[in-house]
Amino acid sequence: MTEATKSGNPSLFYSLFFDKELRSVTIQVITMALIIAFFFFIVSNAITNLETIGKGYSFNFLWDASNYDINQTLIEYNSQSPHWRAAVVGIINTLLVAVAGIILSTIVGFLLGVLRLSSNWLINRVVYVYIEYVRNVPVLLHILLVHGIVVNTLPIPKNALMAFDGALFLTNRGFYTPKPLFEPAMWAVLIAFVIGIGFTIWFKGYAKKVQDGTGKIYPVFFISLGAIIVFPILVYFLAGSPINLEYPALKGFNFKGGLVLRPEFVALWIALSLYTAAFIAEIVRAGIQAISHGQTEAAFALGIKPSRTMQLVIIPQALRVIIPPLSSQYLNITKNSSLAIAIGYMDIVATIGGISLNQTGREMECMTIVLAIYLAFSLMISAFMNWYNKRMKLVER
Amino acid sequence: MSTEISHIAGEHPDLPPPATEVGVIGWIRHNLFSSTTNIVVTVLTIYLLYIILPPMLNWIFFDAVFSADSRDDCRAIAKAAGEELGACWAFIGKRFQIFVYGFYPVEERWRVNLSFIMMIAALVPVLFDNIPNRKLGLWYSLIAPVIICWLLIGGMGLTPVPTDKFGGFMLTLTIGVTGIVGSLPIGIALALGRQSHMPALRMVCVAFIEFIRGVPLITLLFVASTMLNYFLPPGTTFDLLLRVLIMVTLFSSAYIAEVIRGGLQAIPKGQIEAADSMGLKYWQSMRLIILPQALKISIPGIVNTFIGLYKDTTLVIIIGLFDPLGMGRASLADTKWQGLSTEIYVFVAIFFFVSCFSMARYSLYLEKKLHTGH
Numbered sequence: 001m002t003e004a005t006k007s008g009n010p011s012l013f014y015s016l017f018f019d020k021e022l023r024s025v026t027i028q029v030i031t032m033a034l035i036i037a038f039f040f041f042i043v044s045n046a047i048t049n050l051e052t053i054g055k056g057y058s059f060n061f062l063w064d065a066s067n068y069d070i071n072q073t074l075i076e077y078n079s080q081s082p083h084w085r086a087a088v089v090g091i092i093n094t095l096l097v098a099v100a101g102i103i104l105s106t107i108v109g110f111l112l113g114v115l116r117l118s119s120n121w122l123i124n125r126v127v128y129v130y131i132e133y134v135r136n137v138p139v140l141l142h143i144l145l146v147h148g149i150v151v152n153t154l155p156i157p158k159n160a161l162m163a164f165d166g167a168l169f170l171t172n173r174g175f176y177t178p179k180p181l182f183e184p185a186m187w188a189v190l191i192a193f194v195i196g197i198g199f200t201i202w203f204k205g206y207a208k209k210v211q212d213g214t215g216k217i218y219p220v221f222f223i224s225l226g227a228i229i230v231f232p233i234l235v236y237f238l239a240g241s242p243i244n245l246e247y248p249a250l251k252g253f254n255f256k257g258g259l260v261l262r263p264e265f266v267a268l269w270i271a272l273s274l275y276t277a278a279f280i281a282e283i284v285r286a287g288i289q290a291i292s293h294g295q296t297e298a299a300f301a302l303g304i305k306p307s308r309t310m311q312l313v314i315i316p317q318a319l320r321v322i323i324p325p326l327s328s329q330y331l332n333i334t335k336n337s338s339l340a341i342a343i344g345y346m347d348i349v350a351t352i353g354g355i356s357l358n359q360t361g362r363e364m365e366c367m368t369i370v371l372a373i374y375l376a377f378s379l380m381i382s383a384f385m386n387w388y389n390k391r392m393k394l395v396e397r
Numbered sequence: 398m399s400t401e402i403s404h405i406a407g408e409h410p411d412l413p414p415p416a417t418e419v420g421v422i423g424w425i426r427h428n429l430f431s432s433t434t435n436i437v438v439t440v441l442t443i444y445l446l447y448i449i450l451p452p453m454l455n456w457i458f459f460d461a462v463f464s465a466d467s468r469d470d471c472r473a474i475a476k477a478a479g480e481e482l483g484a485c486w487a488f489i490g491k492r493f494q495i496f497v498y499g500f501y502p503v504e505e506r507w508r509v510n511l512s513f514i515m516m517i518a519a520l521v522p523v524l525f526d527n528i529p530n531r532k533l534g535l536w537y538s539l540i541a542p543v544i545i546c547w548l549l550i551g552g553m554g555l556t557p558v559p560t561d562k563f564g565g566f567m568l569t570l571t572i573g574v575t576g577i578v579g580s581l582p583i584g585i586a587l588a589l590g591r592q593s594h595m596p597a598l599r600m601v602c603v604a605f606i607e608f609i610r611g612v613p614l615i616t617l618l619f620v621a622s623t624m625l626n627y628f629l630p631p632g633t634t635f636d637l638l639l640r641v642l643i644m645v646t647l648f649s650s651a652y653i654a655e656v657i658r659g660g661l662q663a664i665p666k667g668q669i670e671a672a673d674s675m676g677l678k679y680w681q682s683m684r685l686i687i688l689p690q691a692l693k694i695s696i697p698g699i700v701n702t703f704i705g706l707y708k709d710t711t712l713v714i715i716i717g718l719f720d721p722l723g724m725g726r727a728s729l730a731d732t733k734w735q736g737l738s739t740e741i742y743v744f745v746a747i748f749f750f751v752s753c754f755s756m757a758r759y760s761l762y763l764e765k766k767l768h769t770g771h
Contacts, residue, residue: 013578027598031601035601045631046627047624049631122428137746138709138710141746148742149739165692267448335612339437342715364624367623370619375612383465
């Protein structure tokens with residue numbers, strides 16, 4: 001071999017492994033060959049195994065009747081509906097708890113993060129203890145604990161805890177609130193709302209143009225608030241309050257009517273939100289602390305008011321630090337919602353990946369569907385967050 | 398007292414600061430009541446604590462029953478003392494062995510204890526670098542896992558214990574420690590692969606990492622428990638615990654890889670170029686220049702991933718393994734102790750809090766120790 005190097009005409013075998021350029025090709029070819037061999041191996045095994053027990057790989061079972069009921073359905077569903085419809089119900093339930101969780105955890109998380117930075121020693125410490133407790137205990141335990149509290153300590157419907165003067169009943173069968181029933185005149189309110197948004201977009205551009213030209217600043221926030229919130233409310237009253245409330249009423253052993261939040265949903269929602277909020281709080285704290293104090297001082301030196309300093313200088317920069325980890329928390333909450341199965345909330349894992357799987361015995365197909373759906377969720381959230389992140393990114397020369 | 402004493406200008410002795418500015422009073426004024434908002438916040442917090450703390454403390458300590466033979470017994474004792482019924486810790490006390498060892502045979506439990514001591518001994522040289530004979534200790538840490546594995550499973554002179562007898566905290570530690578030990582090297586390899594200049598290698602690593610990170614652990618565990626047998630040659634059986642261990646390790650290695658990639662990207666390009674110009678080969682420059690710096694930056698992220706993995710071990714109850722939570726719920730089937738789920742949850746929560754919080758503290762210590770910059 002040494003001879004080969006010296007002569008400057010190395011053998012092919014030698015250069016395949018020791019020549020810098022050729023070696024990388026060799027490594028890649030070997031990797032790909034191994035991967036392909038591996039997939040060939042497991043797929044051929046799967047085919048043999050499925051043939052032995054007489055099962056094929058087909059999704060036809062999705063059109064058979066599911067023969068099971070789901071306790072929380074936002075679309076029409078009964079036990080005669082096909083399996084694919086059960087899967088859709090599951091997807092909607094997953095999305096429902098994920099979106100509700102993202103909203104609540106963001107609000108609580110930002111609040112906790114700001115309180116954690118408070119100069120008040122007491123609230124600072126209390127929030128610290130709370131965050132450390134929540135972060136260091138598994139989310140499954142939180143879910144089981146909250147579920148246990150909702151189911152075991154809340155009263156039966158007969159002795160329901162009443163809050164807000166009959167607007168909310170807390171029972172161990174779920175939380176009951178009045179259900180809004182819309183009358184046709186509601187359209188006017190909706191149209192007013194859309195007009196308000198349109199006006200705000202136009203007004204924002206106009207105010208910026210005026211400010212760029214003359215330096216005059218309009219109170220954009222309050223005017224947008226008026227256009228989006230106050231205007232539709234005025235229209236609502238002018239149209240004669242076109243919302244009727246259907247109040248829940250105790251009939252027999254349970255409440256009838258009204259909107260019901262099932263205890264599984266409430267437990268999962270609250271536990272996931274509080275768990276994620278603790279992580280978001282730490283992210284928010286780190287983000288705000290990452291902005292050097294010089295930024296605030298510089299803004300003050302320019303004569304910018306504290307509120308506008310926060311709005312124009314601190315928050316945009318802090319968001320840049322906060323958003324990437326925040327997006328992964330949103331992904332986490334979506335994935336953690338799969339723990340619903342532990343308390344019987346019918347999400348995608350519990351419907352198509354649970355009962356449908358057990359009834360039809362189609363493990364491969366059901367798990368493929370579940371994995372594909374979660375991958376799609378994750379890719380969508382991360383694509384959106386990447387786009388947003390790119391918009392917020394520091395423009396450097 | 399007379400205030401007539403006069404001083405020469407500039408020689409007035411320092412007066413003590415006002416009593417309201419120093420000591421306990423000063424501290425309270427500055428930290429709790431410095432402004433109107435602060436006063437409101439303080440009062441609200443105290444009120445909140447007043448609502449939450451007393452019932453909680455009563456339940457956990459003052460009204461709790463620590464020794465009894467059944468739940469009715471707990472009730473009777475509380476009634477006799479004229480208290481409301483608090484936690485029935487007697488249940489945890491009676492079932493403590495089961496919480497720790499699961500179904501591990503009673504006469505073989507010394508093996509679990511010995512393994513635990515060996516694990517602690519193996520951790521010390523890895524975690525702390527100021528101990529004597531550290532190098533020798535590291536060699537021990539390297540072979541200890543093999544011995545522990547033999548001790549726990551048995552065979553070769555010891556009575557074999559099937560892995561479905563594993564349970565309780567012992568199972569949590571087995572899964573957690575194996576996952577942590579296994580996922581770090583795989584994670585480093587994946588991170589390097591993702592940064593590699595070879596497109597095929599990079600593609601494989603990216604696909605693996607993104608797939609694992611895109612799906613929840615629970616679905617992967619379901620795959621392990623329901624589907625994996627289809628992918629193996631006909632007739633092969635595969636231990637459930639082993640499948641779970643592999644899945645957990647692969648799962649957290651993808652997250653570790655992303656954390657380390659962040660560290661690798663933070664190293665300035667000049668470092669690699671400097672290493673190249675010194676004539677270092679790829680592996681030399683990685684081992685001596687790049688990885689030490691990248692890993693140092695990534696420590697908080699790595700430890701956070703480990704904590705996440707450790708907490709995720711609770712998910713195994715969903716596919717039918719018995720970690721402490723599963724053991725607890727199983728022992729609730731005993732009619733004597735029905736309905737004590739809250740006690741179990743709180744007990745297990747304390748266990749996890751202690752282990753995870755100490756991991757987080759160790760990471761802080763390490764960060765401080767390795768902070769060699771200015």
